[in-house]
Each structure stands twice: as structure tokens, then as C-alpha cells.
Amino acid sequence: MWEQVSTRSRKSFWMSLKLFSYLCAIHATTQGLANNQRKVLTIGGLYASGAMTTWQNGSGIVKTVNEAIRFINERSQLLPGYKLEIEWRDTKCQLGHGVQALFKHVNEPPTKIMLLGGMCSAATRPIAECSHLMNLIQVSYGASSFYLSDKEKYPLFFRTIPPEKGHNAGRLAVLKYFKWNRIAIVTEREPYYEAAFTSLTKLLKENDITIVADEFLGESKEEEHESPIKILKDRDARVIVGLFSEEKAVEVFCQAYKQGLYGEKYVWLLIGWYRPRWWEIHSARASKLDCKTEHVTEAFGNYISTEFLKIGPSSPDIIGGEKAYLTWKNKVDELGFYSGFAHDAIVAMTLALNSSAEVLARRNQSLADFTYNNTEMAQLFKNSLSKVTFPGFSGRVYFNKQGERKGVVTVSQMQDKETKILGNYTVLKDKLVLKSSKFVWKGGNIPVDQMTTVDKLLKISPGLFGFFCAVEVLGIIMAVAFLAFNICHSDHRFIKMSSPRINNVIVVGAILIYIAGILLGIDGNFVSPDVEAIVRCRFSTWVACLGFTLGFGGMFLKTWRVHKIFLNRTKKMVISDFQLFAMLGLFISIDLLILMVWEIVDPLYITKHYTGREEYSPSTDTKYKPYYIDCTSSYTSLWLGVIYAYKGLMLAFGAFMAWETRNVTFSALNDSRYIGISVYNVVFPCALGMTVVNVVINRDACFAVLSVLVVFCTTITLCLVFVPKISTVRADPLGTNRPRFAAAAALNNQTPQTRPEERQQLRTEPNRELNPSTRPKQEDRQRANTNLI
Ligand SMILES: *[C@@H]1O[C@H](CO)[C@@H](O)[C@H](O)[C@H]1NC(C)=O
Ligand SMILES: *[C@@H]1O[C@H](CO)[C@@H](O)[C@H](O)[C@H]1NC(C)=O
Ligand SMILES: *[C@@H]1O[C@H](CO)[C@@H](O)[C@H](O)[C@H]1NC(C)=O
Ligand SMILES: *[C@@H]1O[C@H](CO)[C@@H](O)[C@H](O)[C@H]1NC(C)=O
Ligand SMILES: *[C@@H]1O[C@H](CO)[C@@H](O)[C@H](O)[C@H]1NC(C)=O
Numbered sequence: 001m002w003e004q005v006s007t008r009s010r011k012s013f014w015m016s017l018k019l020f021s022y023l024c025a026i027h028a029t030t031q032g033l034a035n036n037q038r039k040v041l042t043i044g045g046l047y048a049s050g051a052m053t054t055w056q057n058g059s060g061i062v063k064t065v066n067e068a069i070r071f072i073n074e075r076s077q078l079l080p081g082y083k084l085e086i087e088w089r090d091t092k093c094q095l096g097h098g099v100q101a102l103f104k105h106v107n108e109p110p111t112k113i114m115l116l117g118g119m120c121s122a123a124t125r126p127i128a129e130c131s132h133l134m135n136l137i138q139v140s141y142g143a144s145s146f147y148l149s150d151k152e153k154y155p156l157f158f159r160t161i162p163p164e165k166g167h168n169a170g171r172l173a174v175l176k177y178f179k180w181n182r183i184a185i186v187t188e189r190e191p192y193y194e195a196a197f198t199s200l201t202k203l204l205k206e207n208d209i210t211i212v213a214d215e216f217l218g219e220s221k222e223e224e225h226e227s228p229i230k231i232l233k234d235r236d237a238r239v240i241v242g243l244f245s246e247e248k249a250v251e252v253f254c255q256a257y258k259q260g261l262y263g264e265k266y267v268w269l270l271i272g273w274y275r276p277r278w279w280e281i282h283s284a285r286a287s288k289l290d291c292k293t294e295h296v297t298e299a300f301g302n303y304i305s306t307e308f309l310k311i312g313p314s315s316p317d318i319i320g321g322e323k324a325y326l327t328w329k330n331k332v333d334e335l336g337f338y339s340g341f342a343h344d345a346i347v348a349m350t351l352a353l354n355s356s357a358e359v360l361a362r363r364n365q366s367l368a369d370f371t372y373n374n375t376e377m378a379q380l381f382k383n384s385l386s387k388v389t390f391p392g393f394s395g396r397v398y399f400n401k402q403g404e405r406k407g408v409v410t411v412s413q414m415q416d417k418e419t420k421i422l423g424n425y426t427v428l429k430d431k432l433v434l435k436s437s438k439f440v441w442k443g444g445n446i447p448v449d450q451m452t453t454v455d456k457l458l459k460i461s462p463g464l465f466g467f468f469c470a471v472e473v474l475g476i477i478m479a480v481a482f483l484a485f486n487i488c489h490s491d492h493r494f495i496k497m498s499s500p501r502i503n504n505v506i507v508v509g510a511i512l513i514y515i516a517g518i519l520l521g522i523d524g525n526f527v528s529p530d531v532e533a534i535v536r537c538r539f540s541t542w543v544a545c546l547g548f549t550l551g552f553g554g555m556f557l558k559t560w561r562v563h564k565i566f567l568n569r570t571k572k573m574v575i576s577d578f579q580l581f582a583m584l585g586l587f588i589s590i591d592l593l594i595l596m597v598w599e600i601v602d603p604l605y606i607t608k609h610y611t612g613r614e615e616y617s618p619s620t621d622t623k624y625k626p627y628y629i630d631c632t633s634s635y636t637s638l639w640l641g642v643i644y645a646y647k648g649l650m651l652a653f654g655a656f657m658a659w660e661t662r663n664v665t666f667s668a669l670n671d672s673r674y675i676g677i678s679v680y681n682v683v684f685p686c687a688l689g690m691t692v693v694n695v696v697i698n699r700d701a702c703f704a705v706l707s708v709l710v711v712f713c714t715t716i717t718l719c720l721v722f723v724p725k726i727s728t729v730r731a732d733p734l735g736t737n738r739p740r741f742a743a744a745a746a747l748n749n750q751t752p753q754t755r756p757e758e759r760q761q762l763r764t765e766p767n768r769e770l771n772p773s774t775r776p777k778q779e780d781r782q783r784a785n786t787n788l789i
Contacts, residue, residue: 037081038081038082038083039081039082039083039366039367039368040082040083040085040110040368041079041082041083041084041085041113041353041367041368042085042086042087042110042111042112042113043084043085043086043087043112043113043114043115043116043346043349044086044087044089044102044105044112044114044115044116044117044136045062045065045086045087045088045089045115045116045117046088046089046090046091046098046101046115046116046117046118046119046123046124046127047059047061047062047088047089047090047091047117047118047119048090048091048092048093048118048119048120048123049090049092050090050092050093052092052093052094052120052122053092053093053119053120055245056119056142056336056338057334057335057336057338057339058090058119060334060335060336060338060339061119061141061142061335061336061338061339061342062088063335063339064328064335064339064340064342064343065086065116065339065342065343065346066086067324068320068324068343068346068347069084069085069086069346071320071321071324072084072346072347072350078319078350078351078354079350079353079354079357079367080357081357082353082357082367082368084350086116086346087105087112089101089104089105091117091118091119091120091123091124091127092123093118093119093120093122093123094122094123095122095123095125095126097123098118098122098123098124098126098127099126099127099130101118101123101127102115102126102127102130102131106134106136106372111370111371111372112136113353113367113370114136114137114138114139114349114353114381115127115131115136115137115138115139116138116139116141116342116345116346116349117138117139117140117141117142118140118142118143119140119141119142119143119338120142120143121143121144121145121147121148121191121192121195122191124138124140124142124143124145124148125143125145125147125148128140128148128153128154128156128157129153129154131156131157132154132155132156132157132378134372135156135370135372135373135374135375135377135378136156136372136378137156137158137349137352137378137381137382137385138154138156138157138158139158139159139160139345139348139349139385140157140158140159140160140161140345141159141160141161141338141341141342141344141345142161142338142341142342143159143161144159144161144162144163144164144167144192145163145164145191145192145195146163146164146165146195146196146198146199147195148163149163149165149402149404151401151402151403154403155382156378156382157403158345158348158385158399158403158404159345159403159404159405160341160342160344160345160348160392160394160397160405161308161338161341161405162308162404162405162406162407162409162427163404163405164195164196164199165199165203166308166404166405166406166407166409166427167196167306167307167308167409168196168199168200168203169203169409169425169427169430170306170409170411170425170427170432171200171241171269171306171409172203172204172207172209173409173425173430173432174269174304174306174411174425174432174434175204175209175239175269176207177432177434177436178239178446179449180209180238180239180267180449181208181209181210181449182209182210182212182237182238182239182449182450183204183209183210183211183212183237183239183240183241183449184211184212184213184214184215184232184235184237184239184240184241185197185200185201185211185213185214185215185240185241185242185243186214186215186216186217186228186232186240186241186242186243186244186252187214187215187216187217187243187244188216188217188243188244188245188248189216189217189218190245193243193244193245196243197214197243200241200243201214212235212236212237213228213231213232213235213237215228215231215232216228217244217248217251217252228252229252229255229256229259229261230259232261233259233260233261236450236451238265238266238267238447238448238449238450239266239267239269239447239449240266240267240268240269241268241269242268242269242270242271243271244271246274246275246278246281246282247282247285249270249274249278249279249282249300250278250279250282250283250285250286250291250296251285251286251289253279253291253295253296253299253300254286254289254290254291254295254296254299255289256299256300257291257295257296257298257299258291258295261299262298262299262300262301263301263442264441264442264443264444264447265443265447265448265621266301266447267301267302267303267304267447268300268301268303268304269303269304269305269306270300270303270304270305271305271306271307272305272306272307272410272412272419273307273310273337274305276418276419277417279293279296279297279300280293297417300414301414301442302413302414302415302439302440302441302442303413303414304411304412304413304414305411305412305413305414305419306409306410306411306412306425307409307410307412308394308407308408308409308410309394309395309407309408309409309410309424310332310337310340310341310394311329311332311337311340311393311394311395312340312391312392312393312394312395312396313395314326314329315391317390317391318391318392318393319347319350319351319390319391319392320343320347320392320393325393328340328343328393329393337394339393340392340393340394341394343392343393343394344392344393344394344397347390347392347397348385348388348390348392348397348399349385351384351388351390352381352384352385352388353367353381353384355384355387355388356377356380356381356384359380359384360377360380365377385399385403386399386401386403394407395407395408400428406426406427406428407427408424408425408426408427409424409425409427410423410424410425411423411424411425411432411434413438413439413440415440420438422434422435422438422439423435448621451616451621451622451623452620452621452622452623453622453623453624453625454622454623454624454625455608455624455625455627456615456624456625456626456627457524457626457627457628457629458611458626458627458628458699459523459524459525459699460521460523460525460699460700460703461700462525464700464703464704465521465525465703468517468518468521468703468704468707468711469518469521471707471711472514472515472517472518472707472710472711473514473518475510475514475711475714475715475718476511476514476515478715478718479507479510479511479514479718480507480511482507482718482721482722482726483504483507483508485722485725485726485729486500486503486504486507486722486725487500487504489729492729492733494725494728494729494732495725495729498725499558499561499577499580501577501581502554502555502557502558502577502580502584503554503721503722505550505551505554505584506550506551506554506555506718506721507718508547508550509546509547509548509549509550509551509552509553509554510547510551510714510717510718511547512543512544512546512547512550512551513543513544513547513548513551513710513713513714514710514711514714515543515547516540516543516544516547516710517706517707517710517711517714519535519536519539519540519543520536520540520703520706520707520710521703521707522535522536523536523629523699524629529606529629532606532629533604533605533606533631536629536631537604537605537606537631538599538603538604538631541595541604542595545591545594545595545643545647546588546591546592548647548650549584549587549588549591549647549650550584550588551714551717552647552650552651552654552678552682552717553584553587553588553650554584555654555675555678555717555721556650556653556654556657556675557580557583557584558580559654559657559658559661559675560575560583560653560657561575561580562657562661563657563660563661566661567660567661587650590646591646594639594642594643594646598633598639602633602634602635602639603633604631604632604633604636605631605632605633606629606630606631606632607629607630607632608627608628608629608630609627609628609629609630610625610626610627611626611627611628613626614626628699651679651682651683654675654678654679655675655676655679657675658673658675658676658679659676662676674717674720674721674724677716677720678713678716678717678720681712681713681716681717682713682717685708685709685712685713686709686713689705689706689708689709692705693705693706
């Protein structure tokens with residue numbers, strides 16, 4: 001009975017077991033069929049939340065991507081036979097959490113076919129370094145760091161967010177467009193901005209754009225933003241690239257306002273993704289720094305901003321549907337603009353998988369066969385992804401060989417507190433399109449990158465030159481008059497006795513010195529620097545040297561002859577005019593020799609000599625650098641030394657002769673007193689004048705001092721030589737008087753006070769060694785008469 005029951009129940013047990021297994025089998029079959037129809041592909045999603053992600057909305061990204069996956073799974077043309085799923089993990093924008101997220105993705109089933117993310121470069125870099133070892137394609141939507149462009153290190157890394165490098169190329173294009181070659185950069189101390197800074201400086205250097213200042217903004221302490229701005233001002237930065245957040249921007253512009261670094265001369269290039277009216281959002285920060293929002297807006301002026309196109313144009317071909325696109329666009333402020341890049345990343349992955357699936361199907365393989373050791377499939381995915389192109393939420397998506405998105409940079413300008421999009425830059429084609437007429441500039445013109453620097457030649461004021469020129473011309477006329485007088489009256493006994501031919505030479509010398517004086521004033525007012533080098537530097541030196549030798553040389557030789565006649569009583573010295581001219585010729589030859597050697601070996605040339613006192617004209621924004629033209633040669637002081645020594649010797653010789661013959665009383669013969677005065681007149685003012693000229697750099701003062709020297713020395717000397725003669729000839733036009741009396745008469749006429757003294761000298765000769773007595777004097781006279789006439 002029990003047995004019966006037990007067999008029956010056993011039977012029914014087996015029956016039910018059979019039924020169960022049958023049901024199970026049916027179930028399994030249907031399951032298998034379902035799986036055959038739609039194999040699940042799981043994507044490893046990476047997002048970020050937490051304190052370090054305030055600049056982007058992680059949940060907005062997750063929401064947008066989930067929406068996109070739902071849409072993809074609904075489409076029969078997208079991944080037919082597969083069902084896309086995503087598993088999200090949080091990287092918290094930190095290296096450690098990022099690596100942990102990768103471990104979990106890899107270690108926990110199901111097998112992930114690709115990775116989507118991450119959001120920040122800090123977490124994405126270590127993940128990308130490992131993911132390719134597991135043959136995982138990684139498509140980031142948020143990591144724009146330029147480090148990730150390294151294909152050697154990150155071979156399977158792609159990104160839909162355009163890298164910072166491309167953004168900098170846009171900035172560079174704008175700088176070049178406006179011809180700004182001298183800029184400053186202000187960077188916030190934060191990895192994102194610092195990375196942008198690094199790649200920007202590299203790019204600028206490659207393109208020969210000078211960075212006059214690169215300043216970093218310190219940590220949150222407001223006072224610290226003062227000095228970077230000060231440095232910008234000191235270095236006269238006009239075009240400033242700002243790589244900082246909105247919050248810092250408020251502080252920077254507040255400082256800029258306080259320091260006066262604003263206005264028509266300055267232009268800022270900022271990051272374009274600041275929120276509309278961002279300065280109002282952060283007005284609390286501004287007021288903490290005693291700034292009003294008006295100050296901030298005043299300081300940033302019409303700044304230019306560049307940013308990647310984040311919201312592409314609407315198009316019916318958008319994958320995900322135009323309706324979805326419009327919905328997303330309306331909510332983009334809430335979702336964050338990275339959500340657009342994330343959406344495009346998942347679409348790009350889908351399309352790559354779709355085309356890979358076709359290839360695999362031909363090999364009797366399926367996407368679901370992917371394992372972490374399947375290098376072949378990873379390469380297939382990589383190739384497919386490289387070829388993907390489609391219109392996405394963030395504009396057209398395609399990748400270059402490095403797996404980078406070469407996007408479009410939009411260029412905008414802040415006008416009336418509104419951002420106006422005025423152009424775009426296509427990174428791939430390196431093409432900038434700007435509506436330049438729509439840009440607004442405070443000063444009316446595009447600001448320049450630096451003040452214009454103009455060299456300003458210091459010239460002698462024309463009035464001063466005119467005055468001295470006139471004086472010197474008068475001097476020449478006077479000299480010519482003396483010459484004429486000398487020639488006309490050469491038969492006059494008194495003149496005859498005064499070596500008229502040597503006197504003519506003296507006059508010619510004086511005329512040459514006057515001419516040299518005029519040549520000194522021939523500067524940039526009249527001629528080009530090349531001509532100036534010849535006229536003012538070289539020619540005037542020759543003229544002055546020869547003039548001096550002729551003038552003073554002649555005078556001293558005359559005294560030398562007197563000296564020889566009167567003081568060498570032992571033998572009769574007869575020195576003819578010929579001998580004197582031969583001596584003069586020797587002097588001149590020495591001059592010519594020195595000058596010629598100078599001219600050949602080391603000729604004078606002009607150099608620009610900047611005075612260092614720069615003037616700034618605010619109205620034209622121009623800096624004037626005054627300079628004057630200096631005559632120099634390699635060894636100027638050596639040459640001048642030789643010439644000065646030679647002339648000095650001549651002067652010393654003259655002075656000595658004048659002293660020796662001071663008591664020869666023939667006024668017709670003896671110019672010794674006048675020569676003494678002349679030497680005095682030349683040496684002291686010249687020494688003084690040269691000192692002044694070397695110290696004073698003012699062109700006018702120099703010229704005036706030199707001209708006064710020329711006019712004063714030459715005129716006094718000339719007058720000392722000729723005026724007594726003229727008065728003598730006047731008093732005695734026929735030359736009947738003996739020279740002695742003529743001299744006496746002249747003295748009588750001119751300076752009656754000196755007459756008794758003179759007479760006494762003539763009559764009662766004191767017993768001086770050098771003094772000839774009355775008797776020899778007769779002899780002297782005779783000798784003089786025979787020798788000179
Ligand atoms: C982020 O996105 C989520 C989902 O759309 C939204 O609810 C939230 O308000 C957003 N947060 C911010 C700060 O915009
Ligand atoms: C995806 O692949 C299927 C065939 O596997 C093809 O028919 C479809 O057009 C593809 N979709 C796209 C968007 O390329
Ligand atoms: C794929 O499978 C089919 C049928 O199972 C077979 O006929 C074909 O030869 C296979 N192709 C390859 C490339 O293995
Ligand atoms: C991957 O590893 C598994 C087991 O370790 C092995 O069976 C398979 O053949 C490998 N696949 C490839 C593509 O190397
Ligand atoms: C760039 O600007 C030009 C002129 O405004 C426009 O025609 C073009 O479509 C823009 N390109 C992109 C990619 O937005």
C-alpha cells in the first residue's frame with residue numbers, strides 16, 4: 001500500500017520533475033531566442049560628483065546619456081540585434097576614485113565593451129593609461145587637458161570635447177588677426193587653467209608672439225591679485241589673455257579698475273563659457289574688495305571671448321532626433337554643456353559599434369564576444385571610431401588621427417553687457433571667419449599691442465643756428481674787409497712792415513674757422529644723416545684744423561721772425577716770407593698728415609646716441625626716444641689727443657714767442673701783446689667750452705657753446721691783429737711817418753692813457769736783460785726795415 005502510494009507519488013514526482021524541466025527547457029529556449037535577438041552590450045560610464053565638480057553638472061550628463069541610450073535602443077537601424085546598457089561609476093574628479101571606478105568596471109561582470117568618460121582630466125588620465133591595456137576604447141566628453149593628446153601613451157583614447165590646444169589655436173588666430181604680437185597672460189592656479197597656459201605659451205612661442213608678462217593668481221587672498229595687475233601695468237601690457245574662472249575674473253577686474261588698467265588702450269581675451277551677466281552673480285566678491293559691479297564692467301570693457309562651439313546648429317540629421325536636440329538645448333543651462341559632448345560621445349561609440357558589428361558578422365563573430373584580451377576587436381573599434389562622422393548636439397563630430405575632436409571655436413565680444421558672437425574658427429582647416437566691422441572699440445580703433453616708439457632726432461633749433469650763422473657770416477664779411485684793407489694798403493709803409501702776406505693767411509685761417517662754425521650747425525634740419533657724417537663730422541674737422549693752423553700758425557710765425565730779428569744779436573738773421581711760408585707749409589703738412597691718416601685708418605662716422613630721457617605722449621600713445629647724432633670713430637680720443645697736442649704745442653710756442661718779444665716796441669712788427677691776449681682768449685674759453693660740451697648733452701647748448709667759442713676767439717684775434725693797423729693807417733693815410741711814431745700816433749689816437757707809459761718805454765729803457773737799449777734800437781729799426789720791406 002505504502003509501496004503503491006510511494007511508487008505513485010514517485011511517478012508523479014518524476015512527472016512533475018519532467019514537466020518542470022520541460023518548462024524550464026521551454027523557458028530557456030525562449031530566453032535563448034530573446035538573447036539571440038538582442039545581445040546586451042554594456043558600456044562603462046564614468047561621471048563625477050562632489051566638491052570638485054561644481055563647474056559641471058554630473059547628474060545632467062548621466063541624464064542626457066541615459067536618454068540617448070533609450071533613444072538608440074528604440075531605433076532598429078542602430079545596433080540591430082543588440083541592446084545597449086550603461087553602468088555608471090563616480091570618479092569624483094580624483095585620481096584614486098577614478099582608478100577604483102575602472103577596477104570595478106573591469107572586475108565586475110558584465111564585460112564592458114567600451115568606456116565613456118571621464119569628466120575631468122585629473123581622473124581621466126590614469127584611467128586612460130590603464131584602459132588600453134584591457135583593450136577598452138575610451139571616449140571622454142570632458143577631459144580637455146592637452147596631456148591626453150599623447151597617442152603613444154593613450155592609444156585607445158578619444159574625446160568629443162575639443163582639447164585645449166585647439167582652443168588656443170583659436171586664440172592665436174584672433175591675436176594674429178588683430179596683429180597683436182605682444183601679449184600678457186594671467187592664469188589662475190588651477191590644473192585646468194595651468195594646462196591651458198602651458199599649451200598656449202608653447203603655441204605663442206612657435207608663432208613669435210612675445211609674452212611680456214605671465215602672471216599667476218594666488219590662492220583666494222584678494223590682496224594677492226594686486227601685484228599681478230601692477231606688473232601688467234608696469235610692463236605696459238595692452239592685450240591680456242585671461243585664463244581664470246568667473247569668480248577670479250571679478251577680483252581681477254576689480255583690481256584692474258583700481259589700478260587704472262582699463263580703457264581704450266586695453267583689451268582682454270577671456271574664456272567664453274562664463275555665464276551671462278557673470279559679474280552680477282559674483283557681486284558679493286566685488287563688494288568685498290570695495291568694487292561696484294560697474295567698476296568690473298568698466299574694467300573688462302569690450303573683451304573678446306573664445307570658446308568651443310558647445311551647441312551645434314539644429315539639423316534634421318542629428319542622431320538622437322531634432323526634437324530631442326531642441327529639448328536638450330532648452331535645458332542646457334541646467335544640464336551643463338558637457339552633457340552635449342557626452343551625448344555625442346555615446347552616439348559616436350554606437351556608430352562605431354554598429355559598423356564594427358557588420359564586419360564581425362562577416363567573420364561569424366559578434367560584438368558580445370568581446371573580451372578584455374581581444375586586441376583585434378579593439379583595433380577594429382578604433383578604426384571604426386576614427387571614421388565616424390555625424391551631426392551631434394555640439395556640432396559636427398569627427399576625430400582626427402589622434403582621436404581628438406577638431407571643433408569650431410566661436411569668437412565673441414562683450415558689447416553692452418551682452419556677448420555677441422562675431423565669428424568662428426575651424427580648427428581642422430585653421431580658418432578664421434570674423435565679422436570685423438561688428439567689433440566695438442572704445443577708442444574707435446582696434447587697440448594696439450604696445451605704444452608706438454618713435455626715435456626723435458634732436459636737432460639744433462633753427463633760430464639758434466640762424467643767429468650764429470648770421471654772426472659767423474658777419475665775421476666772414478669782416479674778415480674779407482680786413483683782407484681787402486690789407487691788400488689795398490699793402491703799399492702803406494706800416495702795413496708793409498707788418499708782413500701783410502702772413503696777415504692775409506691769418507685772415508684766410510679765420511674765415512675757415514668761421515666756416516667750420518657754420519658747418520657744425522648743418523645737422524638733421526638740413527641734410528640726411530649720411531651727408532651730415534660727411535659735412536658736420538669730417539669736413540668741419542678738416543676746415544677747423546686747417547683754419548686754426550693758418551690763423552694762429554701765421555701769427556706765431558710772425559712773432560718768431562720778430563724774435564729772431566731782435567733777440568739774436570750775434571748774427572744777423574734774415575728770415576724771408578718764403579721761409580715763413582715754408583714753415584707754414586710744414587705746419588699744414590703735419591695737419592694734413594694727421595687728418596689724412598685719421599680719415600683713411602679710422603674715419604669719423606655717425607652714431608645714434610640715445611639720451612635716455614623718453615617722452616610719452618598720451619594723446620597719440622607714442623613714446624619718443626630722443627637721440628642725437630654723434631661723430632665718432634673707433635679711437636676718437638686718440639685722434640683728438642694727437643690734434644689737441646699739436647695745436648697745444650703751437651699755442652705754447654706762440655705764447656713763448658709772445659713772452660720773449662713782449663718788449664719789442666715796434667707796434668707795426670710786434671703783435672706779441674695781442675698774441676698773448678689771443679692765446680689767453682683761445683686756451684681758457686676752449687678748455688672751459690670743451691668741458692661744458694662734454695658734460696651737456698643738450699644739442700642746442702652744445703652748439704651754442706661751440707659757436708660762441710668760434711666767434712669769440714676768432715673775432716677777438718682778428719680784431720687784435722687788424723684794428724690797430726686800421727687805426728694807424730687812418731691816422732696816417734700816406735704812410736709818411738716812421739713806424740715808431742706811427743705807433744705812437746696810433747696809441748695817441750686810440751688809448752691816450754697808455755701813451756705816457758708807452759713813451760717811457762720807448763725813451764727810457766730799463767736795464768732789462770732782453771731789452772735793447774736806445775742805440776741798438778736804431779739798429780733794430782734799420783734791420784727791420786731792410787729785412788721786412
Ligand atoms: C543638474 O542636472 C540635474 C538633472 O537634470 C538637475 O536636476 C539639477 O538641477 C542640475 N543642477 C544644477 C546645479 O544645475
Ligand atoms: C547599423 O548597421 C546596420 C547593419 O548592421 C545598417 O543597416 C545600419 O544602416 C547601420 N546604421 C547606421 C546609422 O549606420
Ligand atoms: C560562418 O558560419 C556559417 C554557418 O554556420 C558557415 O557556413 C560559414 O562558413 C562561416 N564563415 C566563416 C568565415 O567562418
Ligand atoms: C583570451 O583569453 C581566453 C582565456 O584566457 C582564451 O580562451 C582566448 O582565446 C583569449 N582570446 C584572445 C583573443 O586572445
Ligand atoms: C562660421 O561663421 C560663418 C559666418 O558667420 C558661417 O557662415 C559659418 O557657418 C560658421 N561656421 C560654423 C562651423 O559655425
